[in-house]
Structures are given as C-alpha cells and as structure tokens.
Amino acid sequence: MNMNQPNHKDLTARSFLRVMAGVAIAIALVSVGVNYFTDRYYVFHPQDGVFEEILEPNSRVLKATYLDENCEQFDATIFGSSRAAVYPTSEFNRVFGTRTYNFGVATGSLPGILARLEWLAGRGCMPGRVFLAVSIDRLRFPDRPNDLLRKEYPAIVGGAAYQREFLLSYLGSDALVSNVRKLWEKIIEDPASRFRYHMATGDAEYLWDRELEFPACPDGSISTDAVTIRQFVDYIRKIKELADSYGSGLTLIWNPIPKAEQIAHLQDARNLFQALSGVADDLYRLPVTDERLLDGRNFHDRGHFKPELGSAVIASDEHRVSLEQLTLELEQAAQLCH
Amino acid sequence: MLFNSYIFIFLFLPITIAGFFLAGQRGHHRIAISWLVACSLFFYGWWNPAYLGLILASILFNYAAGILLSGSGLSKRKAILALGVAANLGLLGYYKYANFFVDSLNNVAGAAFHLETILLPLAISFFTFQQIAYLVDAYRGETREYNFLHYCLFVTFFPQLIAGPIVHHREMLPQFARDAIYRFCHRDFIVGFTIFTLGLFKKVVLADGVSVYANPVFGAAEAGMALSMAEAWGGALAYTLQIYFDFSGYSDMAIGLGRMFGIRLPLNFHSPLKAVSIIEFWHRWHMTLSRFLRDYLYIPLGGNRKGPARRYINLFITMLLGGLWHGAGWTFVVWGAAHGAALALNHGWHAVRRSLGHDLESSTRLGRLLSVTLTFVFVTVTFVVFRAETFESALQIIQAMFGGNGFATGEYAPNQLASWSDGFRFIAALLLIAWLAPNTQQIMRDFDPAFDTYRGSLGDRPAERPRFVITTAWACVVALLFVYAIGSLTRVSEFLYFQF
Numbered sequence: 005m006n007m008n009q010p011n012h013k014d015l016t017a018r019s020f021l022r023v024m025a026g027v028a029i030a031i032a033l034v035s036v037g038v039n040y041f042t043d044r045y046y047v048f049h050p051q052d053g054v055f056e057e058i059l060e061p062n063s064r065v066l067k068a069t070y071l072d073e074n075c076e077q078f079d080a081t082i083f084g085s086s087r088a089a090v091y092p093t094s095e096f097n098r099v100f101g102t103r104t105y106n107f108g109v110a111t112g113s114l115p116g117i118l119a120r121l122e123w124l125a126g127r128g129c130m131p132g133r134v135f136l137a138v139s140i141d142r143l144r145f146p147d148r149p150n151d152l153l154r155k156e157y158p159a160i161v162g163g164a165a166y167q168r169e170f171l172l173s174y175l176g177s178d179a180l181v182s183n184v185r186k187l188w189e190k191i192i193e194d195p196a197s198r199f200r201y202h203m204a205t206g207d208a209e210y211l212w213d214r215e216l217e218f219p220a221c222p223d224g225s226i227s228t229d230a231v232t233i234r235q236f237v238d239y240i241r242k243i244k245e246l247a248d249s250y251g252s253g254l255t256l257i258w259n260p261i262p263k264a265e266q267i268a269h270l271q272d273a274r275n276l277f278q279a280l281s282g283v284a285d286d287l288y289r290l291p292v293t294d295e296r297l298l299d300g301r302n303f304h305d306r307g308h309f310k311p312e313l314g315s316a317v318i319a320s321d322e323h324r325v326s327l328e329q330l331t332l333e334l335e336q337a338a339q340l341c342h
Numbered sequence: 343m344l345f346n347s348y349i350f351i352f353l354f355l356p357i358t359i360a361g362f363f364l365a366g367q368r369g370h371h372r373i374a375i376s377w378l379v380a381c382s383l384f385f386y387g388w389w390n391p392a393y394l395g396l397i398l399a400s401i402l403f404n405y406a407a408g409i410l411l412s413g414s415g416l417s418k419r420k421a422i423l424a425l426g427v428a429a430n431l432g433l434l435g436y437y438k439y440a441n442f443f444v445d446s447l448n449n450v451a452g453a454a455f456h457l458e459t460i461l462l463p464l465a466i467s468f469f470t471f472q473q474i475a476y477l478v479d480a481y482r483g484e485t486r487e488y489n490f491l492h493y494c495l496f497v498t499f500f501p502q503l504i505a506g507p508i509v510h511h512r513e514m515l516p517q518f519a520r521d522a523i524y525r526f527c528h529r530d531f532i533v534g535f536t537i538f539t540l541g542l543f544k545k546v547v548l549a550d551g552v553s554v555y556a557n558p559v560f561g562a563a564e565a566g567m568a569l570s571m572a573e574a575w576g577g578a579l580a581y582t583l584q585i586y587f588d589f590s591g592y593s594d595m596a597i598g599l600g601r602m603f604g605i606r607l608p609l610n611f612h613s614p615l616k617a618v619s620i621i622e623f624w625h626r627w628h629m630t631l632s633r634f635l636r637d638y639l640y641i642p643l644g645g646n647r648k649g650p651a652r653r654y655i656n657l658f659i660t661m662l663l664g665g666l667w668h669g670a671g672w673t674f675v676v677w678g679a680a681h682g683a684a685l686a687l688n689h690g691w692h693a694v695r696r697s698l699g700h701d702l703e704s705s706t707r708l709g710r711l712l713s714v715t716l717t718f719v720f721v722t723v724t725f726v727v728f729r730a731e732t733f734e735s736a737l738q739i740i741q742a743m744f745g746g747n748g749f750a751t752g753e754y755a756p757n758q759l760a761s762w763s764d765g766f767r768f769i770a771a772l773l774l775i776a777w778l779a780p781n782t783q784q785i786m787r788d789f790d791p792a793f794d795t796y797r798g799s800l801g802d803r804p805a806e807r808p809r810f811v812i813t814t815a816w817a818c819v820v821a822l823l824f825v826y827a828i829g830s831l832t833r834v835s836e837f838l839y840f841q842f
Contacts, residue, residue, distance in 0.1 A: 017529040017532050020528075024824075230566075
C-alpha cells in the first residue's frame with residue numbers, strides 16, 4: 005500500500021493522531037493496572053502471598069519492607085545471597101541465643117550487604133551480631149541494574165529520584181512483560197521454580213528438587229582474578245569496621261557448597277584467606293570431607309543447599325575453625341583427588 | 343536534557359512545539375524562530391548553563407566571520423578563513439584535546455606538566471564542525487547573506503545540536519525561510535512522531551537492553567580479569583549492537599523531532615551492519631560525519647586526484663583524524679587508523695579486481711554473505727578498541743575473542759559477568775533485526791523523512807517492507823511502540839555519542 009495511492013483504510017492525519025493518542029492512553033492505563041494488581045515481584049503488595057507458594061519475589065524489597073517496621077525485634081541478622089536465605093533462623097536462635105532475621109537476598113553481593121547494614125544502623129537497628137555467609141565460587145555477581153528481581157529497596161538507596169525511578173520501573177514495560185508472563189504461567193502452565201517466604205523471620209524455602217549427582221573431585225581448577233578477591237576482602241573489611249564501630253560481632257559462615265566445587269577453588273581460597281588475615285580469623289564451615297557435601301539430596305540444585313545442610317554448619321562449635329585450618333583441610337582433600 | 347526522558351517528552355517538547363506554532367501561525371515568524379532558539383539554548387543549558395556563553399560566543403564569532411568572508415577581497419578572505427578555522431579548531435583543541443596533549447607529552451618526554459581536567463562542553467565537536475563548513479563555504483562564495491536568527495537556529499536547533507546529524511547550512515537555512523514550516527501540519531507531525539518513536543524504541547529498548555551485556559565485559563577487562571571466549575564475543579557483539587542502535591536511534595529521534603517542526607534533517611544511518619565492505623560501511627555509518635570529512639578534509643588534502651598512493655594516504659589521514667574527532671585518546675586514534683588502513687586496502691582490492699575485468703557490482707549470494715560477515719567481524723573487533731579505556735583491556739578482549747584464553751565452552755562464563763543465556767538470545771535477535779529488517783527511512787520512505795545522503799539506492803524490494811501508511815493499524819503500532827518505550831525510560835542512560 006502506498007501513501008500516494010490512498011484507499012478506504014487510510015485515515016486523515018488528524019484522525020491518525022486521535023486514534024494513536026487514544027490507543028496510547030488505553031495501553032498505558034491497562035499496563036499500569038496489570039502491573040499494579042499482578043505485582044509479580046511483590047513490591048506493591050509485599051504482605052500478600054508471603055505464606056503461599058509464589059514465584060521468586062524481589063526479596064530485597066520484601067524483607068526490607070518488613071524490617072522497616074519491625075527491625076527492633078531482632079538482635080542478629082544473616083546476610084548473604086539466595087544461598088544464605090535458607091539458613092533457618094530458628095537454628096541460629098537456638099545455637100547463638102539470638103533473635104535472628106534472615107536478610108539473605110538473591111545475588112546478594114557485598115556492596116549491597118554493606119548498604120543494607122548501613123541502612124539498619126541509620127535506623128538505630130544495628131544488629132548486635134552480624135552473620136555473613138560467603139561462597140568461594142561467588143566472589144562476584146553479575147551487575148544487573150535493570151533486573152526487577154534485584155532492585156534495591158528505595159530507603160536503602162535513598163533519594164527522591166530513586167524512589168520515583170523504582171516505582172516507575174515496576175509500572176513500566178519490563179514489569180509488564182514479567183507480569184503478563186506470570187499470568188500466563190498461572191493459567192497455562194506450572195512454573196518450574198516456586199518459593200515460600202516467611203516475612204516475620206526472612207526464612208526462605210525453595211520448593212523444587214532436582215536429581216543431582218556430585219563427583220568427589222573436580223575436573224580441574226577454577227581461579228578468580230586478584231582484583232575480584234581484593235575487592236571482596238575490602239568489602240568484608242568495611243562491613244567489619246562498621247560492625248565494630250557499633251560494638252557488633254561479625255561472624256563469617258562458609259556456605260556448604262559441593263565438595264568438588266570447593267576443591268576446584270582451592271587457589272582462590274588460599275588467596276582469599278591470605279588477604280583476609282587481620283580482618284577475620286575464623287569462620288563456621290562444614291568439613292569438606294563431610295559426606296553430605298557429596299549427596300545431591302541435600303541440595304535443591306547445584307547452587308543451593310537445603311536448610312538442613314545449612315543448619316549443620318552451625319550445629320557444632322567444632323565447625324568453627326581458623327582460616328589456616330580450612331586451607332589445610334581443602335589442600336588435603338585436593339591431594340586425595342590427585 | 344535527554345530525548346529519552348519524561349521531562350523532555352512530556353514537558354519541554356510540547357511547550358516548545360506549542361510556542362513555535364502559536365507565534366508562527368499568527369505570522370510572527372521572527373518570534374517563532376526566536377522562541378525555538380531560546381528553547382534550544384535552554385535545552386543546551388540544562389546540562390551545564392556555564393557553557394551557554396561558549397556556544398553563544400562561537401555563534402557570534404562565526405557569523406561575523408561569515409559576513410566578513412562574503413564581503414572581502416580574496417587576500418583578506420584567505421586570512422579571515424585561516425583565522426576563523428584556527429579559532430574554531432583552537433576552541434575544540436583546548437576543550438577536547440588539551441588534557442590529552444599534556445598527558446601524552448608527559449608520557450613520551452617523561453615530563454610532569456600539570457593541567458587541571460577540562461570538562462568537555464556538550465556538542466562542541468558537532469557545532470564546531472558545522473561552523474567550519476559554513477566558513478569554508480562562505481570563503482568559496484557558496485553562502486548567501488543569512489539572517490542572524492536563522493543562523494543561530496542553524497547551529498542550535500535542539501534536535502541536532504547535541505549529537506548530530508551534522509547539518510549543512512545549505513540544507514537548513516533555506517528551510518527556515520519557508521512560510522510552510524510556521525504552520526502546524528498534522529501530517530508532518532505524525533511522520534515526525536513515528537520516526538521519533540522508532541528511534542526512542544531503538545534507544546531505550548534495544549540499545550539500553552543490550553548494554554548490560556557489554557559494560558561488565560569491558561569493566562572486567564579493565565580490572566584485569568581473564569575473559570572466556572564466549573564472554574569476550576558476548577561483550578564485543580553487545581557493544582557493536584549497542585552503539586549502532588543507540589546512535590541510529592538518536593539520529594532517528596533527531597530527524598523525527600525536526601520533522602515535527604516541518605524541518606528535514608539529513609539521513610545519518612542506512613543499515614551499516616548490512617555493508618558488504620568497509621567502504622560501504624562508511625557510506626552507511628554516521629553519514630553526515632563521512633560527508634564532512636570527505637568535503638572538508640579528504641578533498642582539500644587532494645582526494646583521489648593525485649594518484650592511487652596519495653589517495654590511500656589521504657584516506658588514512660582522514661580516518662585517523664576522524665578517529666581523533668571521536669575522542670581524545672590513543673584508542674580512538676588507533677581505531678581511526680585501523681579503519682583508514684582497511685579503507686585503503688579495500689580501495690586497493692577494488693582497483694586490482696577492476697584491472698582483472700571483474701564487475702564490482704555483481705556478486706553471488708555466498709560472496710555477499712562472506713563479505714558482510716568479514717566486514718561485520720572487522721567492525722566488531724575495531725569497536726572493542728573504540729570502547730576500551732586502554733589498549734591493555736582492548737587487547738585482553740580481542741585476545742580472548744580469538745582463543746587467547748582457550749576455546750573451552752564448558753565454563754563459558756567463569757566471571758559471572760552477566761546472564762549469558764538471555765544475553766546471547768537478545769544479541770541474536772538484534773543481529774537479525776540489524777541484518778534483515780528494513781530501517782527507519784525504508785519504512786518511512788513514502789514520506790521523504792530525511793535528506794538522502796546515501797550514495798546508493800535506499801532499496802525498494804519487498805523485503806524492505808513494512809512501509810508506514812496512515813491507517814488505524816499503524817496508529818496502533820506506533821502507540822504500542824511509544825508506550826512500550828516510555829515504559830522503559832527508567833533504564834535511563836546517556837546517548838553514547840554525547841561524549842564525542
């Protein structure tokens with residue numbers, strides 16, 4: 005069809021403008037409505053669905069929203085990634101005698117953890133005890149500035165501009181695509197990964213199981229560059245300094261990832277522990293020789309261990325070891341693999 | 343102020359349009375132009391009001407020099423032109439290259455000269471080039487006595503002020519004298535709005551969407567990390583697509599905005615990633631810069647008039663300086679040199695083929711495919727140098743792209759820089775768009791969207807459909823794209839070419 009050969013379907017330019025404006029306004033209104041009411045990330049209605057089986061929410065917002073009003077109820081906080089989110093707070097309360105909140109969030113990196121801790125401190129809710137769960141295979145996380153699952157809670161970032169950007173992004177196009185997908189999945193198919201979040205404790209449950217087999221030894225070694233390790237240690241130092249300045253204690257927890265993964269990262273562990281000297285002396289870990297680290301039934305998937313394994317890390321005071329001892333332990337395990 | 347911002351789209355633009363046509367339709371053309379100049383200066387000053395004085399001084403100086411040039415004898419004209427060009431280049435040199443010069447001198451001579459960091463005024467590379475062209479043409483007697491307000495608008499017209507297209511006075515100034523532009527035209531508005539929407543979509547959905555796969559790779563290389571082959575290719579391809587959709591999207595927006603005022607701007611992109619050779623690439627990429635470099639640098643250097651050897655040297659020098667125009671850094675110089683060398687080689691190859699009696703216009707499908715692939719790989723690799731902060735990081739990425747860190751795909755993303763399964767799907771989709779889809783001016787070609795600056799056919803094959811038609815269906819498509827793009831504005835990032 006050519007502009008120079010008008011036919012019955014052509015509009016006048018004026019009508020085109022009217023139709024376009026009308027359709028644009030209608031689409032915008034419907035989009036905002038779908039986004040607000042579907043709220044696939046649980047940022048507008050964080051209380052809804054918390055005890056249901058849900059799609060992965062924005063756990064940063066979900067947990068920070070709760071702490072914003074209830075932080076004085078807790079005197080200890082677990083920080084870390086989605087792995088840390090499954091450490092059962094009841095076990096921490098039992099072992100350490102604390103009232104613990106689990107602030108583990110998806111791809112929770114150290115800069116974000118420092119920001120969250122500063123926010124808590126600024127609100128007069130600095131936890132007396134800070135548990136920091138780390139993984140040797142996740143010293144760096146991808147930078148995903150536009151990821152709606154991982155946008156930070158506005159009060160933690162601060163500023164009216166971010167508040168506005170935050171709200172608009174969850175009413176915008178990316179959110180619309182996700183929300184429509186959620187509706188589609190709800191109607192048509194069952195999503196593969198479901199979650200259960202307990203708002204009052206921050207505990208997360210991952211409601212999926214995959215059949216997994218873990219080798220005892222790795223295929224080879226993986227090493228992270230020195231820059232990443234240096235940045236990682238710098239942030240741990242900053243977190244410790246902040247905790248110290250409030251008289252809080254920092255406790256490191258070595259996430260129980262499969263044995264072969266730990267051995268593969270032996271050199272990283274050596275470098276990390278060397279750089280950590282003077283910042284931290286010891287940590288809680290499950291011995292790398294523990295058979296449970298070979299059993300796929302203790303893991304949801306290759307990256308995420310189950311709460312029982314998490315509980316086992318802190319179950320015994322003997323699991324608290326020096327960095328030198330853990331290095332030695334990893335080296336011995338690696339030698340047996342050769 | 344960014345084109346892709348709420349304040350521009352919902353406040354600045356409607357107010358500017360309303361003011362212009364309110365005055366224009368009542369016959370107050372001078373007020374309408376003054377309004378547009380004032381709004382354009384406001385748009386420019388939004389970024390940093392301190393530099394408003396600089397652009398105003400530049401306009402006054404060049405306008406006065408233009409008048410002197412058109413009214414003086416030959417000997418005086420030469421001196422005025424030399425002074426005018428030197429002053430423009432001096433301004434550009436001071437703001438853009440002084441720090442670079444001092445740093446390079448310190449590195450080479452081991453000296454320790456110190457110069458405070460000079461903040462690069464926005465758009466200086468663009469408005470300086472436009473005005474140099476004006477002076478040269480005034481010297482050649484190719485300009486008329488222009489109205490000062492019109493001249494101000496020629497330099498400051500906000501759609502093209504910040505990042506081009508680099509407009510020519512011959513294209514712009516006569517349009518300001520047409521009565522028709524002062525009357526609001528629904529047809530021009532919807533054509534302009536559609537082009538603007540296509541550009542906005544390219545920028546905020548495609549370019550910004552793919553940038554999350556480019557930035558971490560370049561950042562990691564800068565930090566000294568060893569990249570896998572997949573990560574390096576992912577980052578390089580993502581950046582090539584980012585800069586293409588970013589800059590061509592910006593150009594579309596500029597052309598669309600101009601058209602809303604009834605003003606046509608020159609075409610700046612014509613699907614450059616479809617180019618079968620590096621010669622063709624430069625006929626399709628940033629066409630108004632290529633035109634400027636050809637008319638005001640390559641041809642004055644002698645062009646192809648002094649034999650093949652001088653031609654290749656002239657090409658190389660032109661591209662070398664073109665590279666330096668993009669940024670004050672050795673990586674830009676090397677990027678320009680690589681393209682200069684490739685152009686010379688490409689012309690040499692054509693000469694050899696012509697001497698063998700080959701028809702350069704005909705080729706097989708396979709031949710075209712190989713040529714497009716080779717050109718694309720070259721462009722992608724050289725864009726790594728263009729984007730990288732240092733040679734070390736550029737080499738780090740290029741080395742990894744060609745197996746320097748192994749060919750293994752098992753641990754294809756050891757640095758966890760991005761979610762590559764999504765990333766490669768997105769990159770593949772964008773490549774298909776860049777290679778197979780019609781471009782904006784092909785979609786809009788029945789409405790003469792821009793001055794045709796392409797030296798070839800803009801194409802008229804069935805594959806180059808869909809074509810824009812004023813129908814309900816198109817009204818819905820444009821509305822959908824517009825709302826989707828507006829809904830993506832929270833992913834704000836500056837246009838890449840602002841920095842040049």
